[in-house]
Amino acid sequence: MKITLTLNRKRRTVDVSPLERLLDTLRGALGLTGTKEGCGEGECGACTVLLDGKPVNSCLVPTAQCSGAAITTIEGLAPRGKLHKLQRAFLECGGAQCGICTPGMILAASALPDRPTREQIRTGLAGNLCRCTGYEKIYDAVGVALGTKK
Amino acid sequence: MKSPVRQFELLRPRTLREALTMLHNESGLVPLAGGTDLLVLMNAGTLPRGTHRFLDLWGLDELRSIRRTLIGRRPQLVFGALTTFTDCISSRTVLRDLPILAQAAREVGGPQIQNRGTLGGNIGNASPAADSLPVLRAADTELVLSSVAGERRIPLADYFTGYRTSVRRSDELITAIEVLVPPGKQSFRKVGTRAAQAISKVVLAAIGKRIALGSVAPTVVRATSVERYLAAGGSEFETARELLTDDIHPIDDIRSTAAYRLRVAQNLLGQLPTFQR
Ligand SMILES: Cc1cc2nc3c(=O)[nH]c(=O)nc-3n(C[C@H](O)[C@H](O)[C@H](O)COP(=O)(O)OP(=O)(O)OC[C@H]3O[C@@H](n4cnc5c(N)ncnc54)[C@H](O)[C@@H]3O)c2cc1C
Numbered sequence: 001m002k003i004t005l006t007l008n009r010k011r012r013t014v015d016v017s018p019l020e021r022l023l024d025t026l027r028g029a030l031g032l033t034g035t036k037e038g039c040g041e042g043e044c045g046a047c048t049v050l051l052d053g054k055p056v057n058s059c060l061v062p063t064a065q066c067s068g069a070a071i072t073t074i075e076g077l078a079p080r081g082k083l084h085k086l087q088r089a090f091l092e093c094g095g096a097q098c099g100i101c102t103p104g105m106i107l108a109a110s111a112l113p114d115r116p117t118r119e120q121i122r123t124g125l126a127g128n129l130c131r132c133t134g135y136e137k138i139y140d141a142v143g144v145a146l147g148t149k150k
Numbered sequence: 151m152k153s154p155v156r157q158f159e160l161l162r163p164r165t166l167r168e169a170l171t172m173l174h175n176e177s178g179l180v181p182l183a184g185g186t187d188l189l190v191l192m193n194a195g196t197l198p199r200g201t202h203r204f205l206d207l208w209g210l211d212e213l214r215s216i217r218r219t220l221i222g223r224r225p226q227l228v229f230g231a232l233t234t235f236t237d238c239i240s241s242r243t244v245l246r247d248l249p250i251l252a253q254a255a256r257e258v259g260g261p262q263i264q265n266r267g268t269l270g271g272n273i274g275n276a277s278p279a280a281d282s283l284p285v286l287r288a289a290d291t292e293l294v295l296s297s298v299a300g301e302r303r304i305p306l307a308d309y310f311t312g313y314r315t316s317v318r319r320s321d322e323l324i325t326a327i328e329v330l331v332p333p334g335k336q337s338f339r340k341v342g343t344r345a346a347q348a349i350s351k352v353v354l355a356a357i358g359k360r361i362a363l364g365s366v367a368p369t370v371v372r373a374t375s376v377e378r379y380l381a382a383g384g385s386e387f388e389t390a391r392e393l394l395t396d397d398i399h400p401i402d403d404i405r406s407t408a409a410y411r412l413r414v415a416q417n418l419l420g421q422l423p424t425f426q427r
């Protein structure tokens with residue numbers, strides 16, 4: 001079936017099989033491989049994208065349910081050739097090691113309010129697993145980018 | 151993806167009426183809401199045999215609302231089946247009248263799951279570990295089941311007939327959840343492996359002297375013996391603790407053991423305001 005959606009601010013029409021996962025459509029037909037597959041069962045958050053501004057696991061979303069919706073992937077977070085403030089902070093604070101969790105972490109963090117508390121950062125990222133950093137540097141990076149409340 | 155995804159079909163009704171007609175006319179259609187249970191099974195290749203045609207509810211905006219009315223002096227909250235956990239967390243009405251539902255919603259999965267998981271799906275999935283169920287059971291909840299023939303209202307207490315089974319016919323959808331909130335202090339406690347992304351080992355919700363538990367029986371249960379004891383003026387925790395063993399029937403499974411669940415359920419009971427002096 002043909003589905004029209006807005007991907008990173010551009011209208012796109014894709015032909016998908018009815019229950020195809022958004023994750024596979026993004027990485028396949030739409031050619032954006034920044035979105036990662038970790039577990040494929042909703043546990044790890046590596047596949048996080050924004051659906052109408054809200055973080056969702058793209059491994060659990062059928063593309064057909066995104067008809068008319070706006071999707072933001074890591075490729076669409078910052079204008080071409082620029083880094084988003086979260087991306088810069090992850091670099092500066094050592095918030096990324098192997099990097100597989102990073103696109104999902106950054107998109108989940110991008111939905112946080114400005115000047116979040118440490119607690120808000122932790123709950124906002126509770127659906128994202130990282131096997132490398134031990135999380136503290138990720139929380140630091142988000143705090144630096146969004147400004148932390150003391 | 152361990153399922154033959156190309157063989158799946160998706161019907162996409164534009165209205166509830168159309169959805170109910172499709173359910174009536176075709177057999178084997180499985181309702182699909184936020185997909186946070188169904189897509190997990192689909193990814194793992196563990197959908198029940200013969201499941202390959204789905205009915206997409208996600209676009210039915212008429213099932214997306216939280217309304218409040220008063221019945222006598224009690225607030226009644228009416229949730230459309232597509233109300234997400236995030237909707238519950240951000241609803242002022244829920245925070246004021248049924249704060250333990252917002253609390254339960256905040257402890258479901260992580261934000262990604264809360265943004266997609268729905269109340270209708272939590273009930274429809276019929277897991278004894280579903281976190282909204284003890285809250286809804288501690289209140290007076292009726293489910294509105296709709297079909298082309300009309301609506302019927304089923305008390306949540308009579309909805310489940312056993313482990314993962316219910317009275318819902320295959321031509322019916324859960325369309326609304328009507329929750330009459332009794333007076334009394336509300337409490338909610340969930341015990342799982344960690345705060346986020348963990349399915350409950352034991353979950354307890356209470357409103358006044360009404361106590362409901364999840365993950366300790368084939369379906370959500372009320373602690374009826376304990377409630378009777380409290381209603382008769384009893385207040386000794388030691389007695390209530392023993393009575394609870396009649397009300398719940400925990401088992402050993404991958405997440406925990408029967409002994410642990412009983413012990414934790416008793417501890418959670420002991421933390422209720424009724425037993426705090
Ligand atoms: C990582 C992860 C963590 C989770 N954590 C929790 C948790 O902590 N607590 C918890 O309770 N759950 C948890 N869940 C389970 C799930 O998110 C919830 O059960 C959710 O409420 C399901 O809603 P849904 O709309 O996504 O359901 P779907 O997957 O769309 O559907 C679930 C079932 O309900 C049926 N159904 C859906 N809507 C209707 C309707 N209107 N009428 C009739 N039948 C219907 C479907 O046919 C299906 O059988 C978790 C899931 C994941 C993947």
Ligand code: FES
Pocket residue numbers: 036037038039040041042043044045046047048057058059060
């Ligand atoms: S790949 Fe989607 S949550 Fe892990």
Ligand code: FES
Pocket residue numbers: 095096097098099100101102129130131132133
């Ligand atoms: S940086 Fe490797 S998983 Fe997070």
